[in-house]
Amino acid sequence: MTERSSSFAKKRLAMVLAGGAAGVIVGLGAVYGIATLTRNAGGDKSCRPAVALAEKLAPLARGEVAAVKVAKSPLKLPDLAFHDAAGKPVTLADFKGRTILLNLWATWCVPCRAEMPLLDALEQKLGGPDFQVVAVNIDTRDPEKPKAFLKEIGVKKLAYYADGNAKSFQELKAIGRAFGMPTTLLVDGQGCEIGSIAGPAEWASEDAVKLINAALGKS
Numbered sequence: 515m516t517e518r519s520s521s522f523a524k525k526r527l528a529m530v531l532a533g534g535a536a537g538v539i540v541g542l543g544a545v546y547g548i549a550t551l552t553r554n555a556g557g558d559k560s561c562r563p564a565v566a567l568a569e570k571l572a573p574l575a576r577g578e579v580a581a582v583k584v585a586k587s588p589l590k591l592p593d594l595a596f597h598d599a600a601g602k603p604v605t606l607a608d609f610k611g612r613t614i615l616l617n618l619w620a621t622w623c624v625p626c627r628a629e630m631p632l633l634d635a636l637e638q639k640l641g642g643p644d645f646q647v648v649a650v651n652i653d654t655r656d657p658e659k660p661k662a663f664l665k666e667i668g669v670k671k672l673a674y675y676a677d678g679n680a681k682s683f684q685e686l687k688a689i690g691r692a693f694g695m696p697t698t699l700l701v702d703g704q705g706c707e708i709g710s711i712a713g714p715a716e717w718a719s720e721d722a723v724k725l726i727n728a729a730l731g732k733s
Contacts, residue, residue, distance in 0.1 A: 561588030561706035567729065568708050574725045575709065578716035582700070582709045582725065589707040591616075591699070592689070594682040596650050599661075599674035609648065611703040613729055615717070617649045618683055621663050623695040625714040630669055635718035636726070637671040644730055647672060647717075652680040652695075700729060 568584035575582040594606045594616075606616075617633055619626035630649070637647040649672050651660040657678060664674065677683075686692035691699060693712050700708040708729055716722060 558588050558590040564702045564706035564708050577721035578719035579721045582711045584709045585707045592685045596675050596677040613645050614648045614701050616699045618697045620652050626696045629714040632717040634669040634672050650675045652677050
């Protein structure tokens with residue numbers, strides 16, 4: 515073998531070894547990522563009742579709420595943090611024991627703006643000790659703009675919540691439950707996912723009311 519050929523062979527061997535090492539690293543990263551998602555999505559035994567309930571609700575995810583995807587595996591949501599109208603810190607854990615419809619919205623999201631009166635109507639119909647619509651605004655600039663908007667369109671029943679850093683959206687995105695706006699999840703009293711929907715829905719419709727009532731154990 516010539517000196518030139520020997521040099522080329524050594525370089526090629528080095529490239530192969532480097533590529534192999536990179537492949538191992540990527541492979542391990544993929545396995546680790548999959549393992550992490552698996553732990554997050556299916557490891558919490560306390561969320562198994564939510565999946566059983568979701569199975570019962572599946573036939574009711576139709577009509578105006580046909581886009582709702584019921585939970586297929588146990589998923590405990592992160593303890594999302596935001597603030598109420600007075601600026602007091604609130605977390606998802608504060609709603610323990612109550613079924614909630616968690617909705618993330620923003621004033622720059624056209625479908626969100628159209629959906630707010632519907633969520634307000636749903637809260638008026640079903641809101642109480644066992645159920646609440648928790649609509650969290652994620653505008654990151656003027657904190658007064660969403661308040662003014664809700665007042666302008668006559669929203670009266672919804673409690674005001676805001677996450678000025680939009681961290682809630684990022685946390686839900688990290689577990690595959692937020693892809694765009696609006697993002698809505700039906701959550702049981704243990705903070706477990708019952709169902710989710712990407713995009714708006716007619717929440718004041720008869721279909722939506724039936725779905726929520728069934729989640730509450732009502733006919």
